[in-house]
Amino acid sequence: MGLYLYGVTRPDNAPGPSLAGMGGTEVRCLEIAGLGIWAETMERKPEAALESVRDHHRVVAAAAEGGPVLPLRFGQWVPDAGAVEETLDRHRRAYEDALDRVEGAVEVGLRIVDPDLPPAREPAAVAAGAGADDSQAPSPGRGRAYLEALRERERKRTERRRRGEELARELSEVLDPVLRGDRIVESPSGEESLVTLAHLVRREDLERHEEGIHRFRKRHPGLRLVSSGPWPPYSFTPGEMGLDPTEEDGEP
Amino acid sequence: MTEPLDRRRPVSEDEMALVELVSRVLDRGVVLVGDVTISVAGVDLVQLGLSLYLTSVETVEKRRREAARGVSGTTDPAG
Numbered sequence: 001m002g003l004y005l006y007g008v009t010r011p012d013n014a015p016g017p018s019l020a021g022m023g024g025t026e027v028r029c030l031e032i033a034g035l036g037i038w039a040e041t042m043e044r045k046p047e048a049a050l051e052s053v054r055d056h057h058r059v060v061a062a063a064a065e066g067g068p069v070l071p072l073r074f075g076q077w078v079p080d081a082g083a084v085e086e087t088l089d090r091h092r093r094a095y096e097d098a099l100d101r102v103e104g105a106v107e108v109g110l111r112i113v114d115p116d117l118p119p120a121r122e123p124a125a126v127a128a129g130a131g132a133d134d135s136q137a138p139s140p141g142r143g144r145a146y147l148e149a150l151r152e153r154e155r156k157r158t159e160r161r162r163r164g165e166e167l168a169r170e171l172s173e174v175l176d177p178v179l180r181g182d183r184i185v186e187s188p189s190g191e192e193s194l195v196t197l198a199h200l201v202r203r204e205d206l207e208r209h210e211e212g213i214h215r216f217r218k219r220h221p222g223l224r225l226v227s228s229g230p231w232p233p234y235s236f237t238p239g240e241m242g243l244d245p246t247e248e249d250g251e252p
Numbered sequence: 253m254t255e256p257l258d259r260r261r262p263v264s265e266d267e268m269a270l271v272e273l274v275s276r277v278l279d280r281g282v283v284l285v286g287d288v289t290i291s292v293a294g295v296d297l298v299q300l301g302l303s304l305y306l307t308s309v310e311t312v313e314k315r316r317r318e319a320a321r322g323v324s325g326t327t328d329p330a331g
Binding site (some may be wrong): 070185 | 269270272273274275276278279280285305
């Protein structure tokens with residue numbers, strides 16, 4: 001019987017007596033290499049489905065209620081505890097430091113959006129327009145238009161990314177007194193989205209964080225700032241906090 | 253695979269919360285074992301997340317402003 005893993009925590013952060021995981025069985029806190037791992041016995045890997053994703057988050061959120069937790073990404077199933085013991089043992093210090101860093105803190109998601117950004121034209125549509133007079137025949141005009149449109153789209157994306165990074169820096173300065181961590185996250189986004197951020201904020205500073213966001217909104221009335229959370233610190237893994245970069249890709 | 257979503261359709265706040273949830277649970281967090289399950293049965297979660305993101309966030313903002321003037325735009329992670 002294998003194990004499905006939810007999060008890394010301290011060994012004394014145990015789940016409530018009747019907490020069931022996505023498989024319907026009891027979630028337990030296993031002590032492995034001096035760390036606590038919230039896990040559930042499960043015969044085989046779970047399939048990705050919306051309900052499973054919600055269940056994963058529900059258990060991670062319960063762990064975060066009881067103490068600092070480093071959420072695990074969805075889908076980590078092992079045949080037995082020994083399969084992660086070496087990794088945890090080798091990087092125990094990094095996990096302990098990361099747990100100290102996130103203790104008492106939550107993640108707030110932020111997305112800065114510029115609704116006035118004109119949507120980029122699809123290169124294929126631009127090329128089709130350039131060749132409209134030539135019916136279906138290929139033409140040098142179409143190829144040139146396509147390449148120019150590709151370049152233009154890339155230039156706009158670079159410009160947008162640069163502006164997003166500037167705004168992220170400005171927002172970090174505004175919120176500096178209440179930020180325990182911040183990072184730009186790679187995230188799928190529409191053309192109007194400038195940047196997506198994750199902030200690590202102490203629970204007691206959430207109100208001050210919200211006030212800082214309000215000040216930023218006033219400074220940039222043309223932008224939209226969409227926030228979400230508070231979340232367990234999904235975006236603040238040890239590697240992302242600079243504690244042990246080898247953990248970023250899951251390599252031991 | 254899910255049917256492609258209509259990107260002109262307004263995104264509800266529940267959907268936005270869901271997108272935020274899915275992006276965190278599937279794409280972030282610590283990886284202890286290399287073989288992470290992101291295969292999909294029935295619902296293509298990654299595609300769903302991408303499609304929802306690509307739909308205008310501005311639409312959500314407009315709806316929110318219309319529904320509750322001056323209320324904070326925080327979404328509920330519980331979805």
